[in-house]
Amino acid sequence: MSLGELDFIEALRAFATHPAARGLADDAAVLGDLVLTHDTIAEGVHFLPDDPPASVGWKLVAVNLSDLAAKGAEPLAALMSATICGDGVWERAFLSGVAAACEAFRLPLVGGDTIALPFGAPRVLGLTAIGRGGSVVPSRAGARPGDRLWLAGTLGDAAAGLALLKADARAEGMLVEAYRRPLPLLAAGQVLAPFAHAMMDISDGLLLDLARLIKASGCGARIDLDALPLTREFVGERGSGRAARLFAATGGDDYALLAALAPDLDPGLSLCLPSATIFGTIGTITAGDGIELFDAAGDVPLPERLGYEHHRPNPS
Amino acid sequence: MSLGELDFIEALRAFATHPAARGLADDAAVLGDLVLTHDTIAEGVHFLPDDPPASVGWKLVAVNLSDLAAKGAEPLAALMSATICGDGVWERAFLSGVAAACEAFRLPLVGGDTIALPFGAPRVLGLTAIGRGGSVVPSRAGARPGDRLWLAGTLGDAAAGLALLKADARAEGMLVEAYRRPLPLLAAGQVLAPFAHAMMDISDGLLLDLARLIKASGCGARIDLDALPLTREFVGERGSGRAARLFAATGGDDYALLAALAPDLDPGLSLCLPSATIFGTIGTITAGDGIELFDAAGDVPLPERLGYEHHRPNPS
Numbered sequence: 060m061s062l063g064e065l066d067f068i069e070a071l072r073a074f075a076t077h078p079a080a081r082g083l084a085d086d087a088a089v090l091g092d093l094v095l096t097h098d099t100i101a102e103g104v105h106f107l108p109d110d111p112p113a114s115v116g117w118k119l120v121a122v123n124l125s126d127l128a129a130k131g132a133e134p135l136a137a138l139m140s141a142t143i144c145g146d147g148v149w150e151r152a153f154l155s156g157v158a159a160a161c162e163a164f165r166l167p168l169v170g171g172d173t174i175a176l177p178f179g180a181p182r183v184l185g186l187t188a189i190g191r192g193g194s195v196v197p198s199r200a201g202a203r204p205g206d207r208l209w210l211a212g213t214l215g216d217a218a219a220g221l222a223l224l225k226a227d228a229r230a231e232g233m234l235v236e237a238y239r240r241p242l243p244l245l246a247a248g249q250v251l252a253p254f255a256h257a258m259m260d261i262s263d264g265l266l267l268d269l270a271r272l273i274k275a276s277g278c279g280a281r282i283d284l285d286a287l288p289l290t291r292e293f294v295g296e297r298g299s300g301r302a303a304r305l306f307a308a309t310g311g312d313d314y315a316l317l318a319a320l321a322p323d324l325d326p327g328l329s330l331c332l333p334s335a336t337i338f339g340t341i342g343t344i345t346a347g348d349g350i351e352l353f354d355a356a357g358d359v360p361l362p363e364r365l366g367y368e369h370h371r372p373n374p375s
Numbered sequence: 376m377s378l379g380e381l382d383f384i385e386a387l388r389a390f391a392t393h394p395a396a397r398g399l400a401d402d403a404a405v406l407g408d409l410v411l412t413h414d415t416i417a418e419g420v421h422f423l424p425d426d427p428p429a430s431v432g433w434k435l436v437a438v439n440l441s442d443l444a445a446k447g448a449e450p451l452a453a454l455m456s457a458t459i460c461g462d463g464v465w466e467r468a469f470l471s472g473v474a475a476a477c478e479a480f481r482l483p484l485v486g487g488d489t490i491a492l493p494f495g496a497p498r499v500l501g502l503t504a505i506g507r508g509g510s511v512v513p514s515r516a517g518a519r520p521g522d523r524l525w526l527a528g529t530l531g532d533a534a535a536g537l538a539l540l541k542a543d544a545r546a547e548g549m550l551v552e553a554y555r556r557p558l559p560l561l562a563a564g565q566v567l568a569p570f571a572h573a574m575m576d577i578s579d580g581l582l583l584d585l586a587r588l589i590k591a592s593g594c595g596a597r598i599d600l601d602a603l604p605l606t607r608e609f610v611g612e613r614g615s616g617r618a619a620r621l622f623a624a625t626g627g628d629d630y631a632l633l634a635a636l637a638p639d640l641d642p643g644l645s646l647c648l649p650s651a652t653i654f655g656t657i658g659t660i661t662a663g664d665g666i667e668l669f670d671a672a673g674d675v676p677l678p679e680r681l682g683y684e685h686h687r688p689n690p691s
Contacts, residue, residue, distance in 0.1 A: 063463025064491055070467055074474040077483030079452055088485035090452050090505075093409075097454040097503060099488040101496075136395060136406050138413040140456065140501045147379020151386055158390040167393030169404035172415040172501065175380055180417075180497050185456045185488065187413060187503040189406075 116156025131252020132190030202319035218310025264366020279347030432472025447568020448506030534626025580682020595663030
């Protein structure tokens with residue numbers, strides 16, 4: 060993040076002091092029972108001109124819904140901001156992806172704005188998603204030493220898919236799909252929220268997002284690399300050794316949910332997660348102030364890069 | 376509007392079928408008691424690189440709040456999408472204008488997104504404003520033949536200010552301020568909404584916006600040019616003859632409120648508008664299907680250009 064951006068976000072924080080803003084340090088704003096989030100993506104920054112436009116539309120909706128999932132919120136409506144450059148062919152395909160995701164996740168698109176940009180300007184696409192929170196809307200703060208860390212979803216698929224695409228833009232398959240068409244875990248989020256001391260979605264990499272959670276909660280975490288949930292496709296592509304697991308823990312674009320739950324909570328008894336949800340414990344919250352990693356072979360040094368910091372210079 | 380844009384908006388309408396979207400033909404979406412609006416502005420399209428950045432920030436907030444005013448809604452919160460290019464100096468000044476408007480209109484900024492764009496890309500700035508509607512949330516449809524058309528606010532100042540700036544980028548004064556720092560008529564909108572058969576804000580020019588209102592309502596309108604509210608500053612700059620009044624009726628950027636009220640309603644008795652609000656009747660709704668203009672000298676032909684169509688290729 061450049062100095063200009065840091066300055067800007069500092070200045071934003073200085074006046075966005077309403078409690079609903081949660082210090083601009085959470086996945087979403089919480090105003091009464093409303094949960095509000097906005098993500099903007101730009102061509103050349105968050106997606107590439109040769110990415111299939113329908114997948115860009117899908118992803119714009121999905122990443123916003125993942126923020127609602129992290130609050131346990133039910134989606135109510137969305138407003139979209141779209142730019143149009145040139146003949147609009149790309150945008151029509153983009154829109155089909157937006158429509159498919161809105162349909163899949165029952166998100167009514169109720170308004171927004173469409174503006175024409177000069178030819179050659181990068182496309183800038185934004186979505187505001189509005190949801191209704193349940194009885195408890197967890198934040199990133201609130202995890203307590205002794206809590207167990209649970210993960211809904213899997214790690215590494217999207218990052219492995221992106222690596223395949225970087226090697227060959229025509230790559231296909233489940234890993235590429237995971238990168239292009241993430242699935243927000245809305246139902247799991249709604250089930251977990253009332254029990255979660257802290258919860259967030261994993262968008263920039265487990266370790267980077269976990270670092271934010273423990274910083275907000277004022278504690279540390281100890282993670283069992285061997286417990287990270289990997290898919291068969293991921294293991295087929297990258298293996299399941301320590302390097303592969305560190306790759307999965309720092310890859311980003313997972314849109315899994317990370318929740319800190321009380322140690323005596325047995326989710327198998329207490330929670331009724333959708334049957335297809337992959338769900339397991341990956342570690343514990345500690346009284347320390349950083350992340351410790353270990354696997355069957357012993358302690359594992361924390362990698363230098365915890366995730367994709369530059370992907371999200373965003374305040375919310 | 377290009378074919379690409381028209382196609383795109385047509386495709387948007389095809390799937391934004393939720394009643395809250397109001398056919399993407401209103402100033403805002405209405406979802407339960409929530410009123411939702413989003414406007415995006417781009418450098419080189421809606422503002423110029425040498426416009427004072429603080430005024431761009433003010434205007435972004437004000438135009439969204441004017442959409443809430445047209446629904447009689449009380450502002451609850453906003454989310455902002457901002458791009459950052461280069462060193463962020465422009466953006467810091469922009470943000471000071473956003474903060475000033477949020478402060479002036481008691482609008483908490485609670486979230487959003489900030490993304491870095493490559494150097495040289497046009498800035499794209501968006502705001503989602505969320506408000507709470509009252510017992511009645513008027514739309515553009517609903518005006519009935521016989522209704523009187525009332526206008527809160529004045530016309531022409533902003534267009535006259537823009538003309539001054541085009542002649543001399545260093546121009547100053549009340550008209551330039553009206554262009555740069557419009558004031559959304561939130562209190563007037565809240566007072567008028569329960570009585571309005573139809574209401575909207577005048578952003579693209581009275582005649583163009585009125586044409587939208589009567590199209591949505593399925594009726595016509597007859598406007599007394601002599602009744603248009605002009606400020607002393609406007610008259611000092613452009614006069615008060617027919618040409619000046621047609622300029623004021625097609626200028627745009629007024630952010631006045633246009634309301635169709637029952638003919639037997641006497642706003643002086645029934646309504647309690649803020650004392651500073653300039654408010655008067657400018658015509659009537661007719662059983663026809665177009666706009667008729669007249670002044671003391673007789674009928675006035677409708678000008679070819681009714682307002683700034685290209686300013687707002689937006690669905691909401």
